[in-house]
Amino acid sequence: MSAQTHTLPLSVLELSPVLKNAGSAQALHYSTELARCAEALGYQRFWVAEHHNMPAIASSSPAVLIAHLAAATSTIRVGSGGVMLPNHAPLVVAEQFGMLASLHPGRIDLGIGRAPGTDGRTAMALRRTSDGLSAEDFPAELADVMAMLAGSPDLLTAVPRAETMPQVWLLGSSGFSAQLAGMLGLPFSFAHHFSSDNTEAALALYRSTFTPSRFLAEPYAMIGVNAVCAPTDEEAEYLAKPGILAFLRLRTGRPQALETPEDAAKYQFTDAEMAFAAQRRRGQLLGSPETVRAQLALLVDRTHVDELMLTSQVYDVDARIRTLEFVADLVSEGIPALV
Numbered sequence: 001m002s003a004q005t006h007t008l009p010l011s012v013l014e015l016s017p018v019l020k021n022a023g024s025a026q027a028l029h030y031s032t033e034l035a036r037c038a039e040a041l042g043y044q045r046f047w048v049a050e051h052h053n054m055p056a057i058a059s060s061s062p063a064v065l066i067a068h069l070a071a072a073t074s075t076i077r078v079g080s081g082g083v084m085l086p087n088h089a090p091l092v093v094a095e096q097f098g099m100l101a102s103l104h105p106g107r108i109d110l111g112i113g114r115a116p117g118t119d120g121r122t123a124m125a126l127r128r129t130s131d132g133l134s135a136e137d138f139p140a141e142l143a144d145v146m147a148m149l150a151g152s153p154d155l156l157t158a159v160p161r162a163e164t165m166p167q168v169w170l171l172g173s174s175g176f177s178a179q180l181a182g183m184l185g186l187p188f189s190f191a192h193h194f195s196s197d198n199t200e201a202a203l204a205l206y207r208s209t210f211t212p213s214r215f216l217a218e219p220y221a222m223i224g225v226n227a228v229c230a231p232t233d234e235e236a237e238y239l240a241k242p243g244i245l246a247f248l249r250l251r252t253g254r255p256q257a258l259e260t261p262e263d264a265a266k267y268q269f270t271d272a273e274m275a276f277a278a279q280r281r282r283g284q285l286l287g288s289p290e291t292v293r294a295q296l297a298l299l300v301d302r303t304h305v306d307e308l309m310l311t312s313q314v315y316d317v318d319a320r321i322r323t324l325e326f327v328a329d330l331v332s333e334g335i336p337a338l339v
Contacts, residue, residue, distance in 0.1 A: 007331050008300065011045040012038045012324065013081045013193075013224050013311040016058040016065070017246070020257040020315075027058040028065070030317040035069045037321045039076035041328045044307065045109055046073070047081030053122040056246065056255045063096040070104040079109025081189070081224070081309070082171040086114065087126040090141050094148035094158035101162030108166040111189060112145070114138040114177060139180060142170075168215070169222075174198060178206040185213025192223040192303075193311055194247070196283040199223060203303055222307035225299065227285040228314055229292045229326035236287045241265060243313025244277045251276075260315050285310070289326050296327075297336045 014034060016027045035046045048065045051057040059065055062080040070078040083093055093110075101108045148158040149165050170181035170188050173195035181188035188206045192199045203221050210219040226243070230236040241264040249256050259267075269277065283299060285292045299308075310327060314320045 007334055008305070009044040009307040010328060010331055011043055011047065011077075011222070011307060011309040013047050013049065013309045014059070015049045015051070015311065015313065017258045017313055018056050018058050020259050020263070022257075024058040028068075030320075031059070031065070032069060032072050033317060034320060034324075035073055035076065035078070038324055039073045041324055043076060043324070043328070045077035045079060045309075047079045047109065047111055047309065049081055050084050050087070052087070052126065054250075054255050056250070056257050063100065066100055066108070067103070070100065070107060075107075077107050077109050077167070078104070079166070079169075080111045082111035082113040082169070084113050084115060085138060085141055085145070087123060090144040091148060091156055091158060093145050097166045098149055098158045098160050098162050101164060101166045102160045105162065105164045108162075109169060110145075110149075110166040111169040111171050112142060113171040115173075142180075142184075172202065175202055175205050178202040179209050182206045182209030182219065183211055185211050185216050187216060187220040187222070189222045189224065189309065192283065193226045194280075199283070199303060203305070220306045221303075222309055223303060223305050224309045224311055225283075225285055226281075227292070227310040227312050227323050227327060228319075229285065229287065229289060229323045230319065231288060233287040233291055236291075238265065239314050239316070239319050240281075240286055241267075242315050244280060246313055247280060248273055248276060258313065258315055285327065289330060292327065293330050293336070296330060300335055 012034065014031050016031045018024055018027045038046050046069060048062050049059045050062050052060055062083055066078050066080065085093065097108060097110045144155060146168055147155050151157065151161050168186055170177050170186045171191065172178055172188065173191040178188060182205065190199055190202050206221060207219045228236045228240040230239055238261050242259045242261055245264050245267055246258050285295050310324065312320045312323050314323065
């Protein structure tokens with residue numbers, strides 16, 4: 001390793017996981033506590049997800065939760081990771097985020113994704129029509145949201161119109177959104193936490209297609225990363241198992257509340273599930289501070305990202321806060337540059 005080091009901004013993606021033997025109200029309370037801690041630690045932004053018909057995740061309405069979190073904090077940027085545009089009429093999104101940006105000027109991010117983030121039946125219940133649900137509709141609907149936020153005279157007026165527009169990000173896990181973000185000159189956030197095999201190709205496509213815009217002069221890329229950092233590798237592995245199990249159950253159509261570490265430790269993984277868990281962990285941050293420091297160096301060297309967004313599916317909120325503390329300390333000390 002070289003003696004040179006560098007730092008980079010850190011942010012948080014919060015899913016508001018519902019814990020076993022608790023409820024959604026507790027999950028949202030913990031999300032608020034986490035946002036305040038992230039702000040105190042100097043994190044750049046705190047984003048919340050949009051998931052529907054998933055009893056294990058309490059974050060179903062990003063705009064409502066963003067309003068609460070922005071009011072509970074004072075400096076950190078708060079936003080959506082993301083608003084799933086196929087679920088909403090563009091005018092509704094523009095009005096909601098125009099309202100948020102008016103209430104909290106200079107602090108609101110609008111991260112937009114093109115997947116519905118739920119099953120087809122729920123997507124139809126949200127939109128009430130199949131219009132706008134296809135990938136082909138997404139670029140036009142995205143353009144409408146941005147034009148309404150900017151007050152374009154050619155479209156309906158989104159009221160209130162914020163003096164400072166929310167910062168619009170494009171989210172993605174494939175080349176489609178990467179290329180669109182580049183062509184539009186928008187910042188891009190890639191879902192490395194569940195699509196790590198596609199990360200480098202998507203970021204390369206984003207950078208190669210980037211066109212300067214009124215939003216950005218140069219490409220700006222962020223990736224979402226699963227992170228569990230504890231005093232020892234063994235403790236980090238123990239704390240991470242409920243999150244791995246929750247994702248496995250989600251992918252197999254059996255979503256459940258987040259298990260305690262004690263209960264998750266009793267689960268017997270099949271060989272196929274072990275392979276899935278290994279793939280899920282590839283390129284993530286998991287271990288002691290010393291282990292995570294090395295993982296950070298490798299990840300940044302691979303991706304050359306401008307910002308990291310941490311997400312942590314850990315049962316105990318104090319352990320989640322401790323992960324944020326450990327990683328913030330590591331980054332403040334400087335990430336070793338590989339040679």
